[in-house]
Amino acid sequence: MTLLSLDNLTVRRGLCPVVDDVTLTVEKGEFVGLIGPNGAGKTSLLRAALGLLPHEGRSSLMALSPRQRAQAAAFLPQGREIAWPVSVEALVTLGRGVHPGAGSAEDARAVGLALDRMGLQSYRARSATALSGGEQARVLIARALAQDTPLLLADEPVAGLDPEAQLKTMEVFAELAGEGRGVVASIHDLGLAARSCTRLVLMQAGRVVADGPPRDVLSDDNLARVFGVRGFHAETPDGPVFQPMGVVR
Amino acid sequence: MRLFGVLGALVAALFFGSLVIGPAGLGLGESLRALVSGQGGAVVLVMQEIRLPRALLGLMTGAALGLSGAAMQGYLRNPLAEPGLIGVSASAALGAVLSLQTGVAAAFALALPLAALGGAAVAVLLILGLAGPRGGALALILAGVAISALAAALTSLVLNLSPNPFAAMEIVYWMMGSLADRSMDHVWLAAPFLVLGLVLLASLGRSLDALTLGEDAAASMGVNLARLRLVLVGGTALAVGASVSVAGAIGFVGLVVPHVLRPLVGAQPSRLLPASALGGAAVVLAADIAVRLIAPDQDLKLGVLTALIGAPFFLHLIWRLRGSEA
Secondary structure (H helix, E strand, O other), rough: OEEEEEEEEEEOOEEEEEEEEEEEEEEEEOOEEEEEOOOOOOOHHHHHHHHOOOOEEHHHHHHOOOOHHHHHEEOOOOOOOOOOOEEEHHHHHHHHHHHHOOOHHHHHHHHHHHHHHHHOOHHOOOEEHOOOOOHHHHHHHHOOOHOOOOOOEEEEOOOOHHHHHHHHOOOOOHHHHHHHHHEEEEEHHHHHHHOEEEEEEEEEEOOOEEEEEEEHHHOOHHHHHHHHHEEEEEEEEEEEEEEEEEOOO | OHHHHHHHHHHHHHHHHHHOOOOOOOOOHHHHHHHHOOOOOOOHHHHHHHHHHHHHHHHHHHHHHHHHHHHHHHHHHHOOOOOOHHHHHHHHHHHHHHHHHHHHHHHHHHHHHHHHHHHHHHHHHHHHHHHHHOHHHHHHHHHHHHHHHHHHHHHHHHOOOOOOOHHHHHHHHOOHHHHHHHHHHHHHHHHHHHHHHHHHHHOOOOHHHHHOOOOHHHHHHHOOOHHHHHHHHHHHHHHHHHHHHHOOOOOHHHHHHHHHHHHHHHHHHHHHHHHHHHHHHHHHHHHHHHHHHHOOOOOOOOOHHHHHHHHHHHHHHHHHHHHHHO
């Protein structure tokens, strides 16, 4: 089942397109890594898909009312903002606000599961703003998980996390895909993307230049052309390993 | 929930105190009997025409300032925001000052508050025109600052050109903010605007909670940011405009009350809104009792007292913020 379809999506900043005619679908069970150099249009693509940026073309989410959209797709923005010193539990519970019937048993279950998944059970009563940057990032991911939507769009969810939290977060996203949800995450760490994503979408200058299984998208040719690097691939008992190795230009 | 019980009881006690404390020196039983009796007489007059409107206005303006302060801080995600930031207070004051200067205020009793409401309405139209339906929080602040500055400059101009010192004194005294000598007419004039404003602002709790995560996250959670801003500006203009029109400028309540109560409600904007309404009412009622007790013969102005207490508190707040951001 298709959870997201973008048709000829274009976002302009002034006259210059920052997302240029992107057509893309995300199916149930997919964990899509959105990769590309800085300024490739990853953030703009995610924001336009959710209607947070004016755009041309069509996003299937825009056919829904704002409320339905919030029940269909959770969004984790790149800017990690927590304005007030609310408790971790209260902050994660904000994700439940999009569903009717506040304070239900379903709310408690979803919040508990989200806290479990991000390893935050012991943080419940702590003030969110008193935590370290990485811990705050995990709390914000838990908020998006608690929203309990078929689709999760995450903008650089693992940037600035320690290795354990990075691997854990990628595992959780892969689990979500395994449950039949869809996840789209923009990721700069190509090694993590290659290891956990079921599919990579490579963007350059607003366009999708490659789309497919990680091994195919991270080809020598694409790496050299888009990122200007060489890479090393290996198959290990723990899964595929990819490491950028050197600059080619 | 216990906090709301305590605040509610405090407001009730202060409202009662406001009814029974005053220069007329009435007995407790006597004054309460007079409040409910329909008969004429001096005591009944004092209670029904002087003290009751004063207590009601203290309750309403305090709630308006506290609630709009909490809503403004929640929307701007800044503990230093206050309801006057969007220029409504300064513009309402300008309207009142113009009515005093031109003599319209003397024509009939409600001319001054009506002129103040008009000033607030002009400010709202200007700010929505300047900040636009798509403008963000920054556009709103900048437009508010510009409108406040313009209104303050025009107020100074009126004072500057004032033909006689008595008119200027009257204006200056009015601007200090007071609940003395108000009638039930003032209550009936302000109440509809004020209550509508309070209802609008009180409806913003869930949106402001979501906004804790920033504008993008809130929008992705179904919050209509344009509608939120419109309701915020409209609600604040109604509540604060109406309160300035009957009480003048009462500073620092909208700034300090939400800040004091924030830790007690777990910092959640949706819980801070009702708490700040109660807290604001308690502070204004208490300050209005205090001006009667401290200097019964001097007509100490309410706004002077709240600023005297509020400004040092504001300094303390800045001091603490400075420490936490270093």
